[in-house]
Amino acid sequence: MLKNTQLTPEALRDTQAYRELGLSADEYHLITDQVLKRLPNYTEIGLFSGMWSEHCSYKNSKPVLKKFWTEGEQVLAGPGEGAGIIDIGDGQAVVFKAESHNHPSAVEPYEGAATGVGGIIRDIFSMGAKPVALLDSLRFGEPQDTQTTYLISQVVAGIGGYGNCIGIPTIGGDMAFDACYQKNPLVNAMCVGLLEHQDMQKGQATGVGNAIIYVGAKTGRDGINGASFASAEFNDAKATQRSAVQVGDPFMEKLLMDACLEVIHDHRDILVGIQDMGAAGLVSSSAEMASKAGSGMKLNLDLVPQREKEMTAFELMLSESQERMLLCVKDGAEKEVHAVFKKYGLDSVVIGEVTPGHQYQLFHHGVLEADVPVDALATQAPVYQREARRPQRLDEQVQTQFEPELANVSATLKQLLQQPTIASKRSLFETYDSQVQTNTVVQPGSDAGVIRIRQTDKALAMTTDVNGRYLYLNPRMGGEMAVAEAARNIVASGGQPLGITDCLNFGNPEKPEQFYDLDEAAQGISRACQRLNTPVISGNVSLNNESNGEAIYPTPMIGMVGLIKHLRDVTTQDFKQASDAVYVLGTTAADFNGSELQKMLTGQVSGELFDFDLTAEAENQRILLQAIQAGLVASAHDVSEGGLITTIAESCFGRGIGVNLTSQLPAVQFFAETQSRFVVSVSMANKDAFEALIKNQGTYLGMTTATDQIWVQTADQFFDVPVSEAKELWEGALPCLLKQRA
Amino acid sequence: MKVAIPVFPGSNCDEDLYHALWDILQITADLLPVTVTNLSQYDAVILPGGFSYGDYLRSGAIARFTPIMAAVKDFASTGKPVVGICNGFQILTEAGLLPGALRANQSSRFICQNSELQVTNNQTIFSTAYQPQEHIKLPIAHGEGNYYCDLTTLAELRAQKQIVFEYVDNPNGSVGNIAGIVNRRGNVLGMMPHPERAVEVLLGGTDGLGVFTSLLANNQREDVHA
Amino acid sequence: MYLAKVYVTYKNSILDPKGEAINDALHRLAYQNVESVTLGKYFELKVKAGQQPIADQVDEMCDRLLANVNMESYRYEITELED
Amino acid sequence: MYLAKVYVTYKNSILDPKGEAINDALHRLAYQNVESVTLGKYFELKVKAGQQPIADQVDEMCDRLLANVNMESYRYEITELED
């Protein structure tokens, strides 16, 4: 790389060295012929390569993202800012966003996961919000070989290591295992913050002469050009990817977060804008701040705090060193800002200023190293309308439902409870501090995590969900289902869904089949969002999740936040006591394609996805929320992977309560994964009122009992399993696979 | 009673403690930076949990050298009460105010869970609100809470009734199931579990209140400072 | 029986936050003449002779598990122990 | 300028859970002939000559900060560097 920096503009053109930086020949010629009308030097081409990467410009996904439904009167800031903002009344708002760190985590699982968490936290506090919760959504290969189990334990340790140290509780997430993620694990982190309206910040640099201040960690050669690395497909030749490894420093970030929030709260009058340095580091934060404000900017790179000697302008601008922020501060008020950061022992340095006009100018060792129109970097990346072609797998699949045959239902249930995707994740999420900040009302282990909002009677419910298998069978409907499942988790916890963020984890968009999946999924997501009134307020795109040509399942992770209006509405999934009535809300059909049962019995998922009706979904959610708000519900748990019987068993496990149930369904349908259902328990006192409310939308199944037994009389047979035995299998499965020591 | 809460760079349970004291117990408390050197106006000091200086060397190892820790040592030497919770406990052992050390958990993983404790000694100024041998539940959240001391020290801790809390199901490998101890004089308590996280029914229980109410009750008794 | 001593340290341009925190702490303790600190890992492995040459095996273990070669480098010394 | 290499390990009587975990992992990777693993810390300090003899100073730093002598022992090597 060092060698390349000496390339002259002409040599750069002739050797096409820009390709190594991820720019195509067409993009290069766009720069030379239309944007600059001259040959760019190496530093300038570096700026473009970072800013025009998928990670920063969304050049491949923009046409898809445009289809998202982003409206809603509650939205204060939608996609485009660092994170989205939704009003929750009383002068407060909730801020959230998710970020993928898939590629870095594949290369260095602990630090990759940790820096993913660190990055998303900066997105939240740069909006002026106090981060109050973290979630993580993970996908791995089957936890069978040492390499995969090592990856899992390191990723989980990295997530915990960062969140625990900085002091933000990790209160939820989801985790699933399929062979397609073997070489391409997904590591998505989500952060939720609370914002007082008056603290809302923008990443902008206005006002000629105002100071650009760099704060936080020094810049090193770590993660140089990580943005274009993250946007490139993976292969086994690791050597070239090494520069992307970064080490997180949660201690530094805690100081940085506290100091930035102090400036935001106590020095409001002098702070013009603030932005985190994420992908494409200094160039992206500074160019975006200037472009957004319609300003020009000039930076003196000699002033940038540097960890290493003799860094080039290219390296300084494209380094993705962590734990750094950029502030725009009123001219003359620099000292006031320095004083705050000094108190926290942090570097804060004026490195440039807002200029008239629209040029972006970098000086290094007294030389003008780059001089380009700022909008060209920030907003004028080419946008590609990629070709979409319906993948063959969708046309080849059988149209009938898989028909499982179960010789022994209770044995099947026991086996199912030990499947890694179904099994309890407690041994993993227990390594996350879920209580720090002392606001956690519902810890991981129920449908959604819940955080109370101090000084109010309100709380926030949050969850992450997506079932890649469904999208693999039908990307559009699977996208709808992902949103619906997230909403079910919020509603079952007593919350009204407010909006979503997402991480679109897909394969290479230049392959028409992969682009089709992305496009279809986005349309499904959008439709469900509109129907459930949960606008998309932020998100992130991670493409090229392929290794050696094999793509992952289309996996658009959905992160959803809901508002619980009164603390008394907080509901968990555990049955609370014996002699409560048990219901299933929604109807059950013989839906087995894509199910956990199908995978367990056949080793794969296949066939056309079953029907899904968003109207019925919305209606069931509405009724449950109404019942919860009327105080009628003792427990509620949505039905997802593993079907009705898995859901019932999980509700039994919390407090070791049994059930005695009778159903008109055949036994096998207790494993079906029909959508839009909840298992609800209701005390005898509320039984009549609850039945009057749900009318024929739910079915009475029986009662909870003080025994240690799950008893089920189905239409064709009786089966039973001891609760304690089932729970032991369910809780023991992952520790055993991961060989965790007690 | 007026409580000092030293805030080390990297502390992250300081505000939780502050809220527990002010909002739940109506106890006056101040958050103090590490530069503070005089604690004479306080009746008690409570070191909060977190990751002081990132816990990058050993937990508590760097924090021990801050100016405020010199003041805490003086404060303790006058017989006034000092409590260290989680990272606070780690700092107190590193500073030599309590015997032993805290190692990485046996599982070598961080653990956050509710753990059952036995109040082994309810006769300390930090535990009179509990019944003898009472079983209580307090959250733990630590990666290095595995208490270590040699056998001689353990025998002494037992003989002098310095063990205040013991785990019922030892979650981290601690010697003697130790979750919390006092110094010989009885005025310095270190404990890995988080009493400040167990002061509200909404958040899962109130078994932690006893530590603070004991402190409060005994603060008003003239004899404890004697 | 062999004793393998393995040293794992960060590669040059990788941030070492722990080393920096310790460096700062030493300065606060008035060891102003400390210029830099890096913190690495030190393993001692006792290994019985196997089929593979011992050095090859230790090298492989370093490469596969003890170090992440994307950001760390390692070196080792092997000595034979009396049984 | 001096380079001090400092090794900190748990005292013998103290169980090293991380070392054991690595030992297990090596066994799962089919290095059955690994008998035991201990994990310690390895510091490299660059130190300018001061008033105190360098070895005394390094010893003091170990004793005060780098090791917890309740449970750890340390040793160090000092070499002089060309400036």
Ligand SMILES: Nc1ncnc2c1ncn2[C@@H]1O[C@H](COP(=O)(O)OP(=O)(O)O)[C@@H](O)[C@H]1O
């Ligand atoms: N990676 C993770 N991090 C934190 N919590 C997790 C993670 N994976 C699962 N959980 C928690 O385990 C519980 C069950 O997860 P899941 O089966 O995904 O629930 P659901 O099917 O209701 O979405 C939830 O409380 C969830 O938050």
Ligand SMILES: [Mg+2]
């Ligand atoms: Mg659920």
